[in-house]
Amino acid sequence: MNKPNIIVINGQEYLFTPGETILTVARRNNVDIPTLCHMKNATPTGACRMCVVEVQGARSLMAACTVPAGPNMVVRTESELIAKARRMIIELMLTSGNHEDCLVCPATGDCRLQELAYKYQIKAGRFPKTKSRYDLEAVNPFIIRNFSKCLACGRCVQACNEVQVNTAIDFGYRGARTKIITKGDRTLKDSDCVFCGECIQVCPVGALIPKDAYKKARICDTKSVRSTCTYCGVGCQVNLHVKNNEVQHITGRGDAAPNFGSLCVKGRFGFDFIAAKERLKTPLIKENGAFREASWDEAIGLVAERLSAIKAKHGADSLGVLTSARISNEENYVVQKFARAVLKTNNVDHCARL
Amino acid sequence: MTNPIADMEKAEVILLTGTNTTENHPVIAAYIKRAVQFKGTKLIVVDPRRIKMAAFAEQWLRPYPGTDVAWLNGLMHVIIKENLHDKEFIANRCEDFEALAKSVEAFTPEYVQNLTGIPAQDLIQAARLYAGAKVASIVYCMGITQHVSGTDNVKALANLAMLCGHLGVEGGGVNPLRGQNNVQGACDMGGLPNVFTGYQPVTDGANVKKMEEAWQVTGLSTKVGLTVTEMIPKAHSGEIKALYIVGENPLISDADVNHVEKSIAHLDFLVVQDIFMTETAQMAHVVLPSLCFAEKDGTFSNTERKVQRIRKAVDGPGSAKTDWEIICAISRKMGYAMNYASSREIFEEIARVTPSYGGITYERIEHEGLHWPCPTKDHPGTKILHTAQFTRGKGKFHAIAFVPPAEKTDAEYPLILTTGRVLYHYHTGTMTRKSEGLNERAPECFIEMAKADAEKYGVKAGAVATIASRRGEIKAKVKISETAVAGTVFLPFHFVEASANKLTNAALDPISKIPEFKVCAVKVLA
Known part of the structure; x- marks a missing residue:
């Protein structure tokens, strides 16, 4: 049995x-x-x-x-024995590299080492600090590699090799000289890295941070709003980290299908467009070949009048509406309802074919 | 997709075709790479380019562009000949097998080799691999659909999956990867000329009556409308007088954009509603500013038919409004009282008139989305389609004839051009080209060529070449790449200053009305 x-x-x-x-x-x-x-x-x-x-x-x-x-x-x-061992591990981590600048570290509040140090109430200082052997790397548009904070825990290596399977990074040099390296220890920009940023998301400290981290609010100072990525059709679940009415960071939602935290370079880093100065802010009406600003009342009045006039003269099927694969279900519903119930035409389509 | 994304790690074999997955759907690519690397899944890649996924493949088959029906019929020929088809599934679930068997009879591996360039032995091996698997998934994208034979290609894929019984099961299915965040939703919502929401035909009187009641109107049109690829030429010929374009940029995204531009210029009235002053918006008479995904509430439906929430995180710029608020305001002005208090209220109406969305509510998808069909409030959603029967009952095998691409190469235009996206940019670049970082990684257009072609046509790596088709020409930097196979070149279509769609052919698939973006004849000059 x-x-x-x-x-x-x-x-x-x-x-x-x-x-x-x-x-x-x-x-x-x-x-x-x-x-x-x-x-x-x-x-x-x-x-x-x-x-x-x-x-x-x-x-x-x-x-x-x-x-x-x-x-x-x-x-x-x-147990007392376990707590002692864990304290020692944390203490050694705190002395390996630069972990005393939490006040100015972008990872503060989102740092596992900080959390553990707090939980076990450990301060560095008993052992001499070991200096980092490797310089900070920031010669790419998305990721800063701060080796002085790297604990060589290997999470980024696993993220790259086992989750995203981009095999861009691995352990190099080994022993006390351990460094997370690309093939040939080149910079990320000249490696197989595709900047999905999975490594940043899994880094438990501030060794891997977004390039613009110092210009943005720290994640711990932002409000997190759950949403769906706006790029391809995979529908990755994201957190929009917001402060001062601006999206400061986008991260993958680790707890939700289909992506379980993973994103691609566009989804994680390509959101400058939201606050871009080129965004349209007001209705525009073309007059004598040039646009001028208009009120909503005027613009909507003009659109309604012109569409009604063309419909009256040439019939409903002289009108066409292109709705969009980029807008929400609710908006698509309203647009096709407008074409069918208001304009009275089935000339409604979108870019699925393109 | 017939199956959820997570199923990819459960397939014994994945047949991947016409999808450059690592560039266009990186997170799904990761699923497939994990399956291959850690779960023992065997990958067959069929693609004219030696894409990254080919490095993970058991087999990479390289067909001449636009010959998909030929190799698919060839696979089925081998499967039937070697008696590898799923007789039980065919007998219980399908019909017209005889017609299929007859139609693929002529497609011997040798004949297919002639048509496609795929060595006969490789085709046989792939057929055995796909048919021999307990469960196998087919994954495809626009490389299959953007042909004059696009509908045929998809039907041939469906034939193949049914022939082997790889449908309605976990890890199987026929799985198109949708390229835009809510292209599935736009179709589901009736953003198509022939159907209301949930694919209810506009030609069916009962549907029309139902919608007239729901919308409190009379006189809905029962005539199938025009597709985008028909509206644009009809703008040129004068049958379409006004276009209202929401969040689209046909001046970059459509085939043969020189002609598109002329057509749009013919319009009496053009309204563009967008978040940026796109190339198309510049031609408009009225431009209306709308809000982006981070500035509004709502839902998107992803490629696996999962309805998921978006939520307002920030306020939009200036006086920009949600697309639905703008449309409602115009409707009211035109005398139809379209009033909603919120996106939630609209969604409730969608659920009322759309059987497949009937059971979905904002409450139910608060934490995780639901896959449609989800007809009732207590229905768990449908992750896998066609488990017991197909939508029409029995799965119908279609006899598909091979139709070559519309345009052929000749002495003057000796190369085949295929187009697509790159990892760092998205569609017409309206959004991604606002990002410094993405621009740094992918600053400009390039023409990807094999070394042999570059030598043959006298162009050097890094030099600017002229690429011309029968419709237009552009200039782009030469990128010599192992991805390209001699005879075929590739251009990304994101870049307005070197717009690949000045070259592409607007020949349409007769049913889907999708242009043949993936094949046209070009020449490359130093």
Whole structure:
């Protein structure tokens, strides 16, 4: 007879499916184990060790993200020993590179290291700071790579290789000299990078930030509005991060299909058009070959009058309406209703054919 | 799409054709790449260009542009000959198999090789791969539809999927990738000359009566209207006197734009409603400023038929209004009381008159969208179409004859031009070309050529070449690329200053009225 697969976490019994990690079982049952490098739907790497737990009978603490749950395994997720280990890990992270400038860091409020440091109340200072070996890279239009903040957690590498499968970046040099590199350690602009920005979205600190981050409000200072991307037909779910009546950033919604956080370069970075100075702001009427500004009343009056006159003279089917694949369902509905019920023609189409 | 996007990771085999997925639908490309890399899915790419997805493919088949029916019939020929078709599915779910079998009889691999350039052995291998899979998905885009044989191409894809029983199942299906955020929705909403919302024909008296009651009007037209590709020429000939264009830029996006410009100039009255002063808007008599997606509430329907919310995040510029507010104001002025308080109220009306949207409400899609058909409030939505039967009952096999492209190369115009988008820009560039970063990555038009062609026609990488067709000419920088196969060149159509659509052929598919953007004859001069 097969025994049910049961693991004991913090004194509670939980069922698991063979192959599931301790972390997966714990999270499913709302047992909080802190992580930093862990990424859902990517191969666990066990790089950061934040998720260490005690497993009865094991010689040392184990990384919950990599160790598979086993039958009758007894796990503790919080203890003095675990807390000590986690504190040490955070302390070492804080001293590796430049992590003391939260006041001027774009990632503040959206930084996993900051969150963990706060949770465990850790300040840097006990160990000497290690200097970053690599210079900041900003020679592309979208992504700043600030190696002085990189913890080499590998989330960006997984995002690029396992989620977007662009295989533009990987670990290079290794050991103390570890650097996330492109092929041949070129700059991103001369690499296979297609600037989808998945790496920025998954970076747990401020090592990867949008190029314009310093000119924009920090994400933590913005209001987030859920929406749907306006470019292709995939319908990626996005958060518009808004401050001062301006969209400051767009990120992918990690919790929603179809994209689960992923976006492309247009969806993530191509939103300058929203606040572009060239936006049309007022109705325009052409007179003697040139446009002049007009009130809505005047413009709408003119359109209604001209359409009515042409309809009266040449019939409804001398009028045509092109609705749009770019506007909402509600607007398309109203436009075709206008063509059919008001103009009385079925001459209504849009750019699906083009 | 017959199947949801997430299904792509469940397919054993994916047949990808006429879609440059990494450039045009990058997030779907990621699904397919993951499937290949981590789930053991085998990918067959059929495309005239050696696109990025070809690097992930088990097989890349390279047909001459515009020969899709030939290789599709060839695949079916092999499948039937080798007895790999799904007899049970065909017997239970389909009809007219005999007609199909007869129609593909002549398409032997050798004959197909002659027509398409695809080696006979490769075709046979692909047929075995697709038919041999437990579930296989077909994914396509405008490379299939933008031909004079576009409708035939799609029917041939449907034939293939039915022949192998790869329809109505998870991981299968025939899946067109839609290029614009709400092109699905615009069709669903009746933004088409032949149907009301939810594809209810305007020629059906019962539908007309229903709409007349819902809209409180009489005298709705029961005559099928004109498509965009018919309206423009009829503007030239004078049958169309006025056009009202919302959020479109035909002066860049249509085929043979020189002719489009002349046609539009003929109009007595042109209204353009848009967020920018587009090339088309410049020709208008009245321009009305509207709001973009970030400035309004509403819904978009994506390529997998999922109705999803957009929400107002910021106020728009100046006195710009939502498209529906503008149209309602004009309607009222013309004597029809079109009044809505919000997009939600409009959506409620849509649900009332559209069976496939009947069960969808803003409340239900607050957190996640729903796939139509969703006829009732307690219906969970339909992720996979045709699971028990097809819309018409039995799936009908169509015998499809091979029709070559409308335009042929000759001594003067020896190269085939195909057009499309690049990753960093979107359609007519109205939005993306406002982005400094995107412009830095893709600043200008280019002509993508094989090295052999560049040498043959004496043009150098990076030099500006003249590209001419029988309709016009443009100048663009030469980009020598492994993506191009000798004999075929590629141009992106985003760039007004080097508008690819000055060259393209406006010959239409007789049914869909889609122009043949993907094939025309050109020459390239230094």
